[in-house]
Amino acid sequence: MTQKIDFLSKNQQIVLEIIEKAKEPLKAYSILFSVQKKGIKAPPQVYRALDRLIKLGKIHKIESKNAFVACKNDSCTISNATAFSICDNCEMVTEISNPKLSKYLANFQDETGMRYNKYNLEFFGLCKKCKK
Amino acid sequence: MTQKIDFLSKNQQIVLEIIEKAKEPLKAYSILFSVQKKGIKAPPQVYRALDRLIKLGKIHKIESKNAFVACKNDSCTISNATAFSICDNCEMVTEISNPKLSKYLANFQDETGMRYNKYNLEFFGLCKKCKK
DNA sequence: TTACGCTTTGTTATAATATAACATTTTTAA
DNA sequence: TTAAAAATGTTATATTATAACAAAGCGTAA
Ligand SMILES: [Zn+2]
Ligand SMILES: [Zn+2]
Ligand SMILES: [Zn+2]
Ligand SMILES: [Zn+2]
Numbered sequence: 001m002t003q004k005i006d007f008l009s010k011n012q013q014i015v016l017e018i019i020e021k022a023k024e025p026l027k028a029y030s031i032l033f034s035v036q037k038k039g040i041k042a043p044p045q046v047y048r049a050l051d052r053l054i055k056l057g058k059i060h061k062i063e064s065k066n067a068f069v070a071c072k073n074d075s076c077t078i079s080n081a082t083a084f085s086i087c088d089n090c091e092m093v094t095e096i097s098n099p100k101l102s103k104y105l106a107n108f109q110d111e112t113g114m115r116y117n118k119y120n121l122e123f124f125g126l127c128k129k130c131k132k
Numbered sequence: 133m134t135q136k137i138d139f140l141s142k143n144q145q146i147v148l149e150i151i152e153k154a155k156e157p158l159k160a161y162s163i164l165f166s167v168q169k170k171g172i173k174a175p176p177q178v179y180r181a182l183d184r185l186i187k188l189g190k191i192h193k194i195e196s197k198n199a200f201v202a203c204k205n206d207s208c209t210i211s212n213a214t215a216f217s218i219c220d221n222c223e224m225v226t227e228i229s230n231p232k233l234s235k236y237l238a239n240f241q242d243e244t245g246m247r248y249n250k251y252n253l254e255f256f257g258l259c260k261k262c263k264k
Numbered sequence: 265t266t267a268c269g270c271t272t273t274g275t276t277a278t279a280a281t282a283t284a285a286c287a288t289t290t291t292t293a294a
Numbered sequence: 295t296t297a298a299a300a301a302t303g304t305t306a307t308a309t310t311a312t313a314a315c316a317a318a319g320c321g322t323a324a
Contacts (some may be wrong), residue, residue, distance in 0.1 A: 009301060028281065042304060047282065063195035064252065066281065066310095085242060088250075096242055104236060108255070110217060110228055116257035118220075120196065123240070125248035141272060160310065174275060179311065198281095198310065 008053075014038050015049035016070070019059055024091040025067030054079050062086070062093055064122050073097045080118040081106060087127035096123070140185075146170050147181035148202070151191055156223040157199030186211050194218070194225055196254055205229045212250040213238060219259035228255070 008016060018034050019026055026034075032046045040046060050068060053059040057078045059068050064086065071079075072095055083096040083105075105119050140148060150166050151158055158166075164178045172178060182200060185191040189210045191200050196218070203211075204227055215228040215237075237251050 011302075040303095043282070044284090044304085045302070048301080063254075085246060085248070098242065101240065105253075108233065110230065110255075112260065114217060114257060114259065116217070116255040118256040119253060121237075121251060121253045122195075123237075123242075123248040124250040125246060127246065128244065143273075172274095175311070176275085176313090177273070180272085 008056075008058075009049075011040060011045055012049045012052055014040060015046060016053055016058055019053075019068055020070040022070075025062050025065055025069045025093050027065075027067050031068070060084075060095065062122070063120065064124075065093075067093075069093055069095065071095065082119070083121040084123065085127075086122055086124050087130055088124050089126055089130035092127045092129075096121075140188075140190075141181075143172055143177055144181045144184055146172060147178060148185055148190055151185075151200055152202040154202075157194050157197055157201045157225050159197075159199050163200070192216075192227065194254070195252065196256075197225075199225075201225055201227065203227065214251070215253040216255065217259075218254055218256050219262055220256050221258055221262035224259045224261075228253075 014035050015031060018031055028043070028046055028050065031050075032040065032043060035046070050059065050061075054061060054068075055078075057071055059070050060079050060082050061068055062084060069084075081102055083098070083101060085094045085096050086092070105121065108119075109115055146167050147163060150163055160175070160178055160182060163182075164172070164175060167178070182191065182193075186193060186200075187210075189203055191202050192211050192214050193200055194216060201216075213234055215230070215233060217226045217228050218224070237253065240251075241247055
């Protein structure tokens with residue numbers, strides 16, 4: 001068998017649950033702290049789970065923040081086309097799920113004719129709450 | 133006086149020169165090594181210069197690689213709208229300068245009506261050389 | 265000129281993020 | 295059952311980035 005695609009190991013479930021419950025992106029070491037009561041003791045255990053969850057599209061990494069969010073988008077089974085809205089003021093991050101945008105980016109072709117199989121887009125601004 | 137906008141300090145010039153000469157993105161600590169012969173000895177000196185150069189739009193950070201590239205785009209005086217093409221195989225990174233793309237993204241408005249004053253987009257694929 | 269504010273620099277230490285390496289246990293499939 | 299593969303546990307260390315504070319350089323106004 002090549003790969004179990006919908007089964008998560010214990011550590012992976014624990015880490016995913018923490019991230020899903022969070023309202024804001026979580027850092028790896030804050031996850032580590034949270035899960036120590038459940039027996040996960042060392043960074044590699046967390047990073048391994050994170051890597052796997054990212055590959056499965058269950059979570060995404062916010063690169064500009066070195067933090068992780070749960071994917072809320074059911075169609076996002078693999079993390080190869082992601083777009084986020086990030087508030088510069090509060091910690092709010094939401095995944096943008098906009099068919100026109102994703103179609104535009106998935107089909108984007110640069111001057112040299114190069115095509116891409118993956119992209120990550122991060123938008124920054126002030127969210128509604130923070131915009132006074 | 134508020135800010136000298138086009139003058140670079142000594143350390144800033146040294147760091148910029150190294151990045152401009154490089155053919156691939158440079159990591160902060162590899163920059164530190166390179167500039168030690170010129171008297172820059174400690175991380176904060178490099179990171180300060182990097183921060184300033186980013187604010188001025190002279191360089192950009194490739195977030196997925198924690199590395200820095202010189203801006204080749206004259207109109208890019210401030211780092212608030214960036215797009216990069218990143219080869220998954222070699223270390224090639226190039227800044228995409230495509231008016232249609234930047235217009236599309238600069239005007240993008242999400243479902244909630246939120247507008248953005250900054251974005252960063254990273255495309256991944258195989259560059260021409262690596263695509264056999 | 266001097267004295268003050270501001271920016272840049274220098275320096276040490278440490279925080280925060282991430283991986284290497286290897287031993288052990290668990291799960292899977294032949 | 296047994297051998298391979300996957301997941302886990304563990305220690306140590308590598309990599310990336312910032313805090314904190316002292317000293318030097320520079321513009322300017324009294
Ligand atoms: Zn998603
Ligand atoms: Zn906000
Ligand atoms: Zn640029
Ligand atoms: Zn390539």
